[in-house]
Amino acid sequence: MGHNHGHDHGSTPLQADRGTRRRLLIAFGITAIIVVAQAVGSVVTGSLALLTDTAHALADASGLLVAVIAATMMLRPPSSKRTWGFARIEVIAALGQAVLLIVVGSYAAIEGVRRLFEPADVPGTELLVFGVIGLIANIAAIVVLASRRGDNFNMRAAFLEVLNDALGSVGVIVAAIVINTTGFQRADTIAALFIAALIIPRAFTLLRQTVKVLMEYAPTGLDLDEVRDHILELDHVRDVHDLHASMIGTGLPVISAHVVIDDQCFESGHAPQILEEILTCVKEHFPVSIDHATIQLETAAVRDRESPAVRHA
Structure with a gap:
């Protein structure tokens, strides 16, 4: 006595196109370069802000790599065993990125508070150079991802990651200028706390969104x-x-x-x-x-x- 209706399970609008995957690959390559450059810079300068931004960039690079893998798997068609294909893998990938960012942000906050009382001696000029390198690279990644940022959770998370990392680089640059002009070493720590403040709220928002999908909440806006x-x-x-x-x-x-x-x-x-x-x-x-x-x-x-x-x- 039942009448069932459903569209063909053989296709889904969630399957990532190859253009999305290519953009993610380019952004991953740029972010990986940022990680290497900033890691060298954090060792050379001893800057907490740069170290925090390096950890943030590492989280971004890891997230983008996962996003590339997810986008690749989403291209695989559904089957009799996987009726939705890998449509939900982008949600799981975004969940992993959120958890990683929470860990990075929490570490930066704790270490930043400690350094407020024990400020390190950070060379402003070197810090400025690495901050500018990071900002230029992040802007390049933003340009690559901007046009497709609304495609899915992965693209949204990836775009927000590089955007916030760019803001982190701005924080590093400002700290470097302050140190060079005033000698105020705590500017580096304040910049690190600023970066942590960027990371944590965004991570919790992404975490909440992905958990709602995995817990199968009703779609937002549907009563x-x-x-x-x-x-x-x-x-x-x-x-x-x-x-x-x-x-x-x-x-x-x-x-x-x-x-x-x-x-x-x-x-x-x-x-x-x-x-x-x-x-x-x-x-x-x-x-x-x-x-x-x-x-x-x-x-x-x-x-x-x-x-x-x-x-x-």
């Missing part, structure tokens, strides 16, 4: 109570239960529901028309347009035979 009420307004619909909505990944919201309709709709052949009305309702009447919906039409008798544990939501 399931409103969806239920709207479907119940349709003629011949008597009940809506087992209603679920979630995100497989960026750009792929899905919804499923059991909808009870009048018995005579199955006898008269009216059920397919009701199904089309429900699908149109789900796709067009809400802030989140859902192209992939699975709707089971059933009679009240079928609903009543379902286990209470199944018949929920």
Whole structure:
């Protein structure tokens, strides 16, 4: 007595195109150069700000490498065992980046507080040189990623990483100028704390977003109570239960529901028309347009035979 609807599982809008992967590869190469240059600079200068920015750049490079791997795996098509392919791997990759950034930011904050009381002697000129190198490289990476930053979690995370790393380089440059002009050595520590302040909030935001997807929260902006009420307004619909909505990944919201309709709709052949009305309702009447919906039409008798544990939501 069920009518199921769903789009072909053989394709998904989440599959990364090769242009996205190429941009990620270029950005990874640039960021890897930044890591090497700033690592040398942090050893030469002893700067905490530069060391923190190096750790940040290392986290960025690692995240971009993971993003490249994720983008490559997302090109692999779905199969009978992996019905969504590797669509969700970009979410897992972004989660790993968020955790890494939280660790880096926390270390920078703790070490920065310690150095406020024990400032190190940092050569301003050398610090300025490495800060400028880092900023130029980060700007190049930003240009590469900017046009595709909204594609998915991976691209969004990658763009934000290099953007914040560029701001970190600005902090290093400012600290170097202050040290050169005033001799105020704590400027280096303040810059390190500034970089940590950039890292941690962004990391927690990304963490929250990815956890919501993995926990299969309803898509942001979609009110399931409103969806239920709207479907119940349709003629011949008597009940809506087992209603679920979630995100497989960026750009792929899905919804499923059991909808009870009048018995005579199955006898008269009216059920397919009701199904089309429900699908149109789900796709067009809400802030989140859902192209992939699975709707089971059933009679009240079928609903009543379902286990209470199944018949929920």
